[in-house]
Amino acid sequence: MQMEICTWPDEVLAAKAKAIDEVTPELEKLIEDMIETMYESDGVGLAAPQVGESIRLICVDQTGPKIRGELRVLINPEIVECDGEVDSEEGCLSCPELTVKVTRRERVVVKALDEKGKEVCIDAKGLLAIILQHEIDHLDGVTLADKAGRLKQAMYRKKALKWKK
Numbered sequence: 669m670q671m672e673i674c675t676w677p678d679e680v681l682a683a684k685a686k687a688i689d690e691v692t693p694e695l696e697k698l699i700e701d702m703i704e705t706m707y708e709s710d711g712v713g714l715a716a717p718q719v720g721e722s723i724r725l726i727c728v729d730q731t732g733p734k735i736r737g738e739l740r741v742l743i744n745p746e747i748v749e750c751d752g753e754v755d756s757e758e759g760c761l762s763c764p765e766l767t768v769k770v771t772r773r774e775r776v777v778v779k780a781l782d783e784k785g786k787e788v789c790i791d792a793k794g795l796l797a798i799i800l801q802h803e804i805d806h807l808d809g810v811t812l813a814d815k816a817g818r819l820k821q822a823m824y825r826k827k828a829l830k831w832k833k
Contacts, residue, residue: 671705671719676763676813676828685715685722685807688743691785699727699741699783707733711761713799715806718762726803730796740790742780745804749777756798760812764831766824768816772801 674680688695698721706714710733716725724744731737752774759767776797778790792800805811813824 669701669704670708671701673705673709673714673718673761674720675831676766676811677825678762680717680720680722681762681806681811682809683717683722684809685717685724687724688781691743691781691783695725695743696783699725702727703739703741706761707736709733709761712795713803714761715803717806717809724807726800726807728796728799728803730799738796740788741783742778742788742790742800743782743785745778745780745800745807747773747776747801747804748779751775754798758798758802758812760802762806763812763824763828765827766812766816768812768820770802770812770815772798776800778804 702714702719705719706727712730712732713728716723726745727741729736729739750773754772754774756770756772757767758770775793778800780788782788813821816824
């Protein structure tokens with residue numbers, strides 16, 4: 669079932685998400701719904717806070733909504749190593765019509781559990797590294813709007829608050 673995406677400045681997006689203790693049938697259903705929502709919204713990543721759930725869960729697929737070839741579900745993802753820097757022009761499903769140039773790490777190593785609760789380790793470069801950092805930011809209460817300069821953020825806030833009315 670496609671879920672509604674929370675948009676900035678929704679409070680759930682600013683909170684630090686809680687760790688997940690176990691894979692339950694409810695979590696499995698949430699994962700299924702998040703994957704559908706990500707693809708149907710033309711996204712390459714989605715974090716649980718973006719659908720109103722303040723838990724440490726993300727799904728990513730750098731092949732995007734069209735190919736759907738590299739889906740990864742990550743529970744309690746954590747960046748354990750990183751190096752290099754790269755500038756990235758990013759958009760976000762929770763910040764419609766906003767693009768921000770963000771400096772990210774060029775390479776990240778992420779440890780997490782998969783949807784079955786099995787440990788995984790991803791050594792990512794390029795687009796996948798950027799997507800992982802973007803989604804993990806959501807778990808820490810950081811959105812793309814937070815990464816915008818003060819003026820751009822103020823202008824976007826005005827626009828976003830108009831949409832909420």
